[in-house]
Amino acid sequence: xxxxxxxxxxxxxxxxDVQPSRPDFEVIGAFNAAVAQYQDETILLLRVxxxxxxxxxxxxxxxxxxxxxxxxxxxxxxxxxxxxDSRIVAPKDGRSDxxxxxxxxxxxxxxxRDGVHFTVDDHPFIYPHNEYxxxxxxxxxxxxxxxTYYINFSAVSERGICVxxxxxxxxxxxxxxxxxxxxxxxxxxxxxxxxxxxxxxxNRPMAPSTGNLDVWISSSTNLHDWGHxxxxxxxxxxxWDDGRVGxxxxxxxxxxxWLEIYHAANQQNQYGLGAILLDRDNxxxxxxxxxxxxxxxxxxxxxxxxxxxxxxxxxxxxxxDELTVYYGAADTRMAAAKLSLNEVMSGLQxxx
Amino acid sequence: xxxxxxxxxxxxxxxxDVQPSRPDFEVIGAFNAAVAQYQDETILLLRVxxxxxxxxxxxxxxxxxxxxxxxxxxxxxxxxxxxxDSRIVAPKDGRSDxxxxxxxxxxxxxxxRDGVHFTVDDHPFIYPHNEYxxxxxxxxxxxxxxxTYYINFSAVSERGICVxxxxxxxxxxxxxxxxxxxxxxxxxxxxxxxxxxxxxxxNRPMAPSTGNLDVWISSSTNLHDWGHxxxxxxxxxxxWDDGRVGxxxxxxxxxxxWLEIYHAANQQNQYGLGAILLDRDNxxxxxxxxxxxxxxxxxxxxxxxxxxxxxxxxxxxxxxDELTVYYGAADTRMAAAKLSLNEVMSGLQxxx
Numbered sequence: 001x002x003x004x005x006x007x008x009x010x011x012x013x014x015x016x017d018v019q020p021s022r023p024d025f026e027v028i029g030a031f032n033a034a035v036a037q038y039q040d041e042t043i044l045l046l047r048v049x050x051x052x053x054x055x056x057x058x059x060x061x062x063x064x065x066x067x068x069x070x071x072x073x074x075x076x077x078x079x080x081x082x083x084x085d086s087r088i089v090a091p092k093d094g095r096s097d098x099x100x101x102x103x104x105x106x107x108x109x110x111x112x113r114d115g116v117h118f119t120v121d122d123h124p125f126i127y128p129h130n131e132y133x134x135x136x137x138x139x140x141x142x143x144x145x146x147x148t149y150y151i152n153f154s155a156v157s158e159r160g161i162c163v164x165x166x167x168x169x170x171x172x173x174x175x176x177x178x179x180x181x182x183x184x185x186x187x188x189x190x191x192x193x194x195x196x197x198x199x200x201x202x203n204r205p206m207a208p209s210t211g212n213l214d215v216w217i218s219s220s221t222n223l224h225d226w227g228h229x230x231x232x233x234x235x236x237x238x239x240w241d242d243g244r245v246g247x248x249x250x251x252x253x254x255x256x257x258w259l260e261i262y263h264a265a266n267q268q269n270q271y272g273l274g275a276i277l278l279d280r281d282n283x284x285x286x287x288x289x290x291x292x293x294x295x296x297x298x299x300x301x302x303x304x305x306x307x308x309x310x311x312x313x314x315x316x317x318x319x320x321d322e323l324t325v326y327y328g329a330a331d332t333r334m335a336a337a338k339l340s341l342n343e344v345m346s347g348l349q350x351x352x
Numbered sequence: 353x354x355x356x357x358x359x360x361x362x363x364x365x366x367x368x369d370v371q372p373s374r375p376d377f378e379v380i381g382a383f384n385a386a387v388a389q390y391q392d393e394t395i396l397l398l399r400v401x402x403x404x405x406x407x408x409x410x411x412x413x414x415x416x417x418x419x420x421x422x423x424x425x426x427x428x429x430x431x432x433x434x435x436x437d438s439r440i441v442a443p444k445d446g447r448s449d450x451x452x453x454x455x456x457x458x459x460x461x462x463x464x465r466d467g468v469h470f471t472v473d474d475h476p477f478i479y480p481h482n483e484y485x486x487x488x489x490x491x492x493x494x495x496x497x498x499x500t501y502y503i504n505f506s507a508v509s510e511r512g513i514c515v516x517x518x519x520x521x522x523x524x525x526x527x528x529x530x531x532x533x534x535x536x537x538x539x540x541x542x543x544x545x546x547x548x549x550x551x552x553x554x555n556r557p558m559a560p561s562t563g564n565l566d567v568w569i570s571s572s573t574n575l576h577d578w579g580h581x582x583x584x585x586x587x588x589x590x591x592w593d594d595g596r597v598g599x600x601x602x603x604x605x606x607x608x609x610w611l612e613i614y615h616a617a618n619q620q621n622q623y624g625l626g627a628i629l630l631d632r633d634n635x636x637x638x639x640x641x642x643x644x645x646x647x648x649x650x651x652x653x654x655x656x657x658x659x660x661x662x663x664x665x666x667x668x669x670x671x672x673d674e675l676t677v678y679y680g681a682a683d684t685r686m687a688a689a690k691l692s693l694n695e696v697m698s699g700l701q702x703x704x
Contacts, residue, residue: 094446096563131583159566159583160559179581182568183559185534207512207535208560211448214511216534225572225579229531231483231511 002294002347004337009116011301011333012326018048018108018120021127022071025050025062028103029306030120031328033110034142035249035315036149036171042317043171044110044118044326044334045125045140045151049306051103061089062104063135064128071104071128087307087331104128104136107153109171115317115324115336125174126166132157132179133164141314143190143250145199150223154186155179163188163203165224180226181205187215187246189260190223191283193253199223200283202232202247202260213244215262217284230284233276235264240293241274243267248313249325251278256345257287261294261325263312271310272296273325275344288348295325295337305330354646354699356689361468363653363685364678370400370460370472373479374423377402377414380455381658382472383680385462386494387601387667388501388523394669395523396462396470396678396686397477397492397503401455401658413441414456415487416480423456423480439659439683456480456488459505461523467669467676468688477526478518484509484531485516493666495542495602497551502575506538507531515540515555517576532578533557539567539598541612542575543635545605551575552635554584554599554612565596567614569636582636585628587616592645593626595619600665601677603630608697609639613646613677615664623662624648625677627696640700647677647689657682 015027029049036043052060052073059078064071081099082090088098107126110118126137132155140153148167151174155164160183168174181188184206191200198219205216214234218226235241241264251258258278265271272293279285297309313327321341329335367379381401388395404412404425411428433451434442440450459478462470480488484507492505500519503526507516512535520526533540536558543552550571557568566586570578587593593616603610610630617623624645631637649661665679673693681687 096559097561099562156561158562158564160557160564161561162581178579180579182534182537182555182557182570182581183564184557184561203534205512205534205536206560207448208558209449209508209513209536210451210510212510212512212535218534220577220579222573222577225574225577227530227532227572227577229514229534 006337010335013334032139034140036142042112042115046108048108049103049105061100101135152188189247189250191251204246288350290347302329305332307331358689362687365686384491386492388494394464394467398460400460401457403455413452453487504540541599541602543603556598640702642699654681657684659683
């Protein structure tokens, strides 16, 4: 088993560290953050989940109104829906996964000089503002190419779950770049550099036809238009990853190829992290993979929370042999752990 | 109501006109054809559906094996599955739409000098041969750009339903161009020309999260990589199109903008055709739409068949004011009808 050194300071950010975007909301999650190195700071692009303050027995859900340009609170009758999953309000007829979400997420910056102690901005960085975002923005990833940071995230609305792209150069303002992956898709991780003169991205389409939930790889000449889609890898039939897989950190180049730290869930919805190595010139080719997880939920801040038993990474920092994985714990808070890159590599088994 | 003149010769092609690809298969459908004008011929790129000959009570499904490079017949126990829909073999747990298809489709050319009398090729033009195609190829569309014909179709496999592209210049051989839309997506129609210096395509992603089944529009610089995805239109809440919508013919340019003849189904799975007009320079903008269908299943060859009550177009021919719509009837056979373009246009209501 690979040695995982969790930070003694964990969790690094918890919901109460985050000021709600309005006084009648409470922050219930600050998790699944993208990671950027900007000037002398480590920036976490937090997914901040908020919900309207409510009394027991109430079901009040937040929805952004494009027409009114503000978030509204919709009052529902709990008995009209299936509310057995704390994250969603589902129709009773089972014709879709959800009708509403119980919380709305936006993206907020937390900034640090040492990568351990973070100060969370008072205001959202990216807040829902178009028809694809009415239920919120989730699970960002950030890839630096030149002096531009490409930030992608799941945009959730009644249109489904699409993936949008924005760019920034200063983490104060950003530019909308539109929908880059059609619904339903999520967990898009853009490679930190080109291979064979194209940009590459992992992504995870959801196919209702066959129930397929695998990681695919796509490529692009311009980071906006994506094609040459190929199915890359799935989970196992029985094991820690027999439920679903999805990209985690943006893949980064090592001497042996592109290393990807991804997440997988088993059928009991326990989320761990895995490692897979892709060919330097053709990342659609798998070189090696660790059949076992490199990290599973274990600490109490990982096992207990809004949705427990989850470690889920959207980014990290590589410095020499040291890989710092920032991760969301139990869909509630942020934590970090250090791993040896050499140890991660030595756990990989070559795929013939 | 717009006048629709069905061909007196309808149906133009029926399953028994098509030689099966192997002697132990029977052709059960020759329908939903793409249309091309090539030299002095009209070519229909038929979707030919075949299934293994079988006795009553048997359930034998065709699946292409990539490893063995041939189609195999898999024997199933009918009682293990939900076979209430004649098109699919579904899991009883409802976790996916299907596990297998009851037939496998490939693409076959039928050629005609007069657009009415067709001779069907003896052999498939495009037959399953990769991991995305193991359950077959369905519902092609063909768009001519310069002297190259771009043919896209749904590729069905356990990976889901993706959209692949091939190109041809002679309708004898073709070149694979890969997966252009991730699963699940279908009904891709590439515009017959550029707008604002980009190529455009309608497509219909399927979002299990919210159950959304709307038409989206995407654009491209090279016909391979697609982006700037925008949701374009959906069906009505109650009406002929309250079940789902999807693109039909590749949109073609008129003086008023891009005209698209699309299909829609109501909740009883009755499929008709509609008309919508898109802005010449920005096809993501709807100019006008006919709230009523321009054609509904009516003739017996449209109401009775493998899957009845269906008119479904993948292509047509425009000559002056005359729009010839070729269409699949009842998921079984091909037919054609003539409409006046002026009449179609005058049925459109401007969208403010």
